[in-house]
Amino acid sequence: MEMANPGEIIVTERVAQRIAGKFECDALPPLKVKGKSQPVPVFRIMGALRQQRRTGVRAGQFVGRASERAQLDELVKSLLEGQDQLVIIEGDAGIGKSSLIGAWLDATATRGIRVLSGSGSTIDQATPYHVWASVFSRLFQWESLPADREQQRLHVLARLETLGLAARAPLLNVVLPLDLPDNDQTRDMTGRVRADNTHDVLVALLQQAASEGPLLIVIEDAQWLDSASWSMLVAVTRQVSPLLVAVSTRPLTRPVPPEYQDLLEMPGLMHMRLGTFQPGDAIQIVCQRLGVTALPEQVSALILEKAEGHPFFSEELAYALRDSGVLRIVDGQATVAPGVDLTALNLPDTVEGVVTSRIDLLTPGQQLTVKVASVIGRVFNYQVLEDVHPVESDRARLLEYLQHLQNLDVTPLATPPPDLSYKFRHVITQEAAYNLLLFAQRRQLHQAVAEWYERMFADDPSPFYPLLAHHWLSANETAPSELATKKAIEYLEKAGVASLHSYANREAAEFFTKLLDMVTPANARSFGISDLQMARWEYQLGEAHNRLGHLVECEQHFVRSLDYLGFPLPKTSGRLVLGILRIALSQLLIRFRPTGRDSRPQFDGDSLEARRLACRIYERLGLLNFEKNNPGLESYYCPLASLELAEEIGPSPELAIAYSYMASAFGLIPVHRFARVYERLSLQTAEQVDNPLITARVLMAVSVYTAGVGRFSETEERLRRSIAAFEQGGVWEWWGVCMEMLARVEQHHGYFQQAIELASRLYAVAKQQGDIVKQSWGLTSRMDANVMMDDHIDIPAIAVELEKLVAKSRETGPRQKFHSASALIHMRRGEWEAADKNARQLLAIISGERPTSFGLLTGYVAAADTYLQLWERAALPDMDHVKKQAVVACKLLERYAGILPVGEPAHFRTQGLYAWLSGDAKKAQSLWKKSL
Structure with a gap:
């Protein structure tokens, strides 16, 4: 420029932005330029940035951590040899985790390893999959793609076509800005189903990359991962091979995410804890x-x-x-x-x-700049900063301020123009700057940032719901305003719904908890919130707790939702009994009236929605009681209440499912005539609904009944249909239930090898998904089949793995099946004391339960067989104990057979042996004939 002195280079703001990553520039006072009404910002080029300043300390210059660097280098060698590796680098804030990883990556830059990285963010930690957005942007080389959205979509779809996954492309919206609408295959995917299918697609893409060459995935600042990102990290580590995964984190406080615990327990883990320097x-x-x-x-x-x-x-x-x-x-x-x-x-x-x-040593303008940036995030976009900066006269000097902050290594450049961004060198710096803001300043800036996102993404703000909830909540702190409160309510709800949809259950629980802390029965009307809306939020919070395994909290919120809906769960035993009798009588009248139900009332939109929601809640409560083997009055009332509401709605998925549950419920009472009626009604309604997944759920539910009464041919055919539908729809949760039931049916038929194959597949899929309950189902089914085949080769290894899983599970089913198989194994080996120990633990479990399914039969039989055989062999010194336990076990099996006829042959057989051992040979022979 003409204003430059000899030997001096002066450039415009645009040029300075473009060379910011390579040259050091010093801001000069703005100049008046011909043709411009306002002075123009200009900069003097001071010289090229040293390599160290541009990229950090090179690997060869890295100081300290020699032992750690050597260990990391060994991991790289193993990866190049095709081995899977996992390293967790743990250390306090500022201890040098990122520096160590940076030097390590610099050292591996010439070794042909593809690196995909992402970093947790304190502001984005409630956004599902937020850490994986960076990983997949790098995988698809997003920055090098044309800006045209359609061309970006075609690029992604081409990759998915090679994997046969193009139909599931909309699931990638969580990690890439594709904005693809849901299609027929993905539209009905929600919750666990959507999460499982999303994992499948993302894992397949990463597996393709790993197959093309050595792959290293680096996840930094894992202490700020959302639950969906954690779950994805575990899935990738388990399923992609060969792969090296490096995770850095601060020490996590209790309760640690269960997924992190899964990583800590993975074989071959290198857990590196960083301390201070020499x-x-x-x-x-x-x-x-x-x-x-x-x-x-x-x-x-x-x-x-x-x-x-x-x-x-x-x-x-x-x-x-x-x-x-x-x-x-x-x-x-x-x-x-x-x-x-x-x-x-x-x-x-x-x-x-x-x-x-x-x-504090910065100028007032520089201080305010760094404070405003701290509200935006650790990485902050220049355009956002300029737009929300509260002092308009300072906006022209922002680049000057940022250049000075970059020179001080406070906020170095993150990305060059056109998407100019800066980054706090450390989150400690960001937090320190934020803490210097007055509360009034925080509220003002959070509101400004929130409104910026609303303006810029008005067409589709959905990816930013968690971020908007964060900013509007912060804008409402200490001095709530009407606008900030209403906005916070709006985005808390939207973020909660989106989190449930993505199966980010911890975040969903947090959003709805905050929402219901803000909106209470006392103030709901003032915000224009209806009882139906309050019911939705209570249900959604209950559902989040249900998925997290917090069953007490789940039931509390479900019950509150029913109160809001006007269909309350009776609070006393007397009212429960009256409710059961009223609905049962109504069902009798409907079932035996020649024309059935005369007519159905017509409901408006809200009334219909309230009934659908109440029907769903009662179904869930009934299922929870079934899973807990809870014989209380609620376990009878809830399915009946769900059925009553579903019949008011008419033919629907709710009605088909309600009928199928009633078939199982009447089978457990047992009143088999009614069970068969509801079995027929459920199948007819499912046919009317014409939804493959609803049909599969109905077939699965009625199979619980038909297996219990020994109708195995029908059960097997229905289970195979359900398995096919669930597999096609990616509904792995219910798929696993059906696989376990089918393995038990095959075992009961004596097809032990088929049972082992089914159980092995169930275990493999459950292990990939980290589902310890279904892993234990697969292993117990395998162990039982091996015992029946008298094949003990695989049993020790299965028993060791199964014992670890049982220790982690809070459900009684896996423990029951483990102790039943263990008792029989010890009997076969002549290890009488060990058999007695396992049988005692088994009796302690089943004596407190009500028989609910065919799959539990093996436990009842194993307890009776163990003590009868110990009695027959006079195997233990205390035979009085053995005989008493045999009586208890036989009575429990008798109770099982009285409810589920499939247990009758085993009941008669064991009663016959009991009579024989008691000296009544005639009775024994009669009972044995019955068992045949």
Whole structure:
């Protein structure tokens, strides 16, 4: 430019932005330029940035951590040999996790390894899959694609076509900005089904990448991962091969995410815990950061005394001394300013305090810039910063301020123009800047950021619901306003619904809990919130708790929802009995009236929705009681209440499912005549509804009844149909239930090899998904079949794995099946005391339960067989104990057979042996004939 002095280069703002990552620029006062009404920002080029400043310390210059770097290098060698590896790098904030990973990646840059990375974010930690957006952007090289959205979609679809997954492309919306509408295959996918299918697609893409060459996935700041990202991380680590996964995290406080515990228990894990640096290494790092060869001895001593080898604390202390003028740096030499007494300095004792002192040294404009940026996030976009900055006159100088902050290593450049972004060097810096804001400033800035996102993404703000909820909640802190409160309510609901849809259940529970803390029965009307809306939120919170296994909280919120809906669960035993009798009598009249139900009432939209929701809740409560083997009155009332509501609605998925549950319920009472009526009605209604997945659920539910009465041919055919439908629809949860039932049916028929094959597949799929309950189902079915075949080769290994799974499970089913198989194995081996121990534990479980399914039969039979055989062999010194336990076990099996006829042959057989051992040979022979 003409204004430049000889040898000086002056450039415009646009040029300065483009070269910001390569050259150091110093902002000059704006210049008046011909043709422009306002002065134009200009910059002087100071020179090229040193490589260290641009990319961080190169691997060859990295200081310390020699042992850790050697271990990481061994992992790379193993990956290149085709082995799977997992490393967790754990350490406190600022201890150098990212620096170590950066140096490691620099060292591997020439070894042909593809690196895909992502980082957790404190602001985005409630956004499902947020850490994987960066991973898949890198996988598809998003930055190099044309800006045209249609071309981006075609690029992704082409890759999915090679995997046969194009129909599931809309599931990628959670990690890529595709905006693909749901299609016929994905439209009905919600919750667990959507999560499982999303995992399948993402895992397949990463597996394709791993098959093309060595793949390293790096996930940093895992302490801020959302639950969907955690779940995906476990799935990828388990299923993609060969693969090296590196995870960095701060130490996690209890309760730790269960997925993190899964990672800690994976075989071959390298768990690396980083501590502070040795004194010499700490000072060398500081010298590198300052660009000096050495520090004055007294400065080194001061830094070591204060920071105690903590790398980030050491660096920030050094920067603070430099910024304040205490430490002078000229031509790579550091000296203490004349007249300065280091011992008299009042330096903060914490790294946060030191960072704050550095911010205090900035000019007011620079301070405000860094504070505003802290509200946006650790990585902040320049355009957002400019638009929300509260001082309009400062906006023209933002690039100048940011350049100075970059030179101070406070907020280095993250991405160059056109998407210009900066990043706080450490989250500690961001937090320190944020804490300097007054509460009124925080509210103002959070509202400004929220409104910016609403404006910029008005067409589809759905990817930003969690972020908008965060900003509007923060805008409402300490001094709520009507606007901020209503906006917070709006986005908490939307974020909660989206989280449930994505199976991000921890986040869903948090959103709806906050929502119901804000909106209470006392103030709901003032916000215009209806009882139906309150019922929805209580149900959604209950559903989130249900998926998390928090059954007490789940039931509490379901019951509150029913109260809002006007269909309350009776609170006393007397009212429950009256309710059961009323609905049962109504059902009798309907079933035996020649024309059935005369007519159905017509409901408006809200009334119909209320009945559908109440019907669904009663169905869930009935299922929860069934799974808990709860013989209380609620276990009878809830299915009946669900049925009553479903019949008011008419032919529907709710009615088909309600009929199928009633078939099972009457089978357990047992009143088999009614059970068969509801079996027929459920199948007819499912045919009317004409939905393959609803039909599959109905077939699965009635199979519980038909298996219990020994109608195995029908049961097998129905289960195979359900399995095919669930597999096609990706409904792996119900698929697993059907697979376990089918394996038991095959075993009962004596087809032990087929049972083992089914159980092995169930175990493999459940292991991929991390479902410990269904893994235990698969292993117990395999173990039972092996025992029946008298094939003990695989049993020890199965027993070891099964015992680990049972220890993790809170359900009684896996424990029952483990102890039943273990008791029989010990009997076959002649290990009488061990058999007795397992049989006692087995009796303790089944004596407190009501028989509910065919799959539990093996436990009842195993208990009776164990004690009768111990009696027959006189195997233990205390035979009185053996005989008493045999009586208990036989009575329990008799109770099972009285409810589920499939148990009658085993009941007669064991009763016959009991009579024989008691000296009544005639009775024994009669009972044995019945058993045949």
